[in-house]
Amino acid sequence: MKFKLTALSLLLSCFVLFNSCEKDAERNKVMIYAKSGIVMSAAQETPANASPALGSLNVNYNKGSRTLTYRFSWSGLTGPVTVFHIHGLAPVGYAAAVFQTFTTSGIIPCTAGGPTSCGSYSGTLFVDGVAIKEQDLLNGFYYVNIHTATNPGGEIRGQIRFQ
Numbered sequence: 001m002k003f004k005l006t007a008l009s010l011l012l013s014c015f016v017l018f019n020s021c022e023k024d025a026e027r028n029k030v031m032i033y034a035k036s037g038i039v040m041s042a043a044q045e046t047p048a049n050a051s052p053a054l055g056s057l058n059v060n061y062n063k064g065s066r067t068l069t070y071r072f073s074w075s076g077l078t079g080p081v082t083v084f085h086i087h088g089l090a091p092v093g094y095a096a097a098v099f100q101t102f103t104t105s106g107i108i109p110c111t112a113g114g115p116t117s118c119g120s121y122s123g124t125l126f127v128d129g130v131a132i133k134e135q136d137l138l139n140g141f142y143y144v145n146i147h148t149a150t151n152p153g154g155e156i157r158g159q160i161r162f163q
Helices: 002-031 134-138
Strands: 032-041 054-062 067-075 081-088 098-102 119-126 142-148 156-160
Touching: 032 142, 054 156, 067 142, 067 156, 081 119, 098 119
Parallel strands: none
Antiparallel strands: 032 054, 032 156, 054 067, 067 119, 081 098, 081 142, 142 156
16 A cells, blocks of 8 residues: 555656646746847848858847847958947848947957957847837847948848747
8 A cells, every 4th residue: 555655646746747847848938039040141231241251140038037148150251340239129121229339358259369350259138128128129120230340330230030
């Protein structure tokens, strides 16, 4: 009889644990948005330019902490990065005002001590609901772009989107 109670207790515990994990996974589907490999290119700039440079943007947004985490990398720029930003509010194909400026001191170059014509950068952005609204972010109205001396209006751009 003791063995049956122990087995039944173990089976019930497993059921509760599985059910709890399933609920956490469902909650995370609604709370966490992520997209990797968003292409950054000269064709997406407004206006487009002829740069052969390319980049890749990875974004993750957590609704619980209201934090956007981003990492982007690039190569083939016509020269060192002069400035780079997050812009908004603008859909694909449109320009918008600067929302957040990054410092070039945070760039991780491709080669130690080398030029910043290739490199990566990562950071976070708090979505406060006032200056940056969660729904605008989730609807893809922000973008990242990188400027160089050759392309002072922006050399490559990637739209922050989760679909």
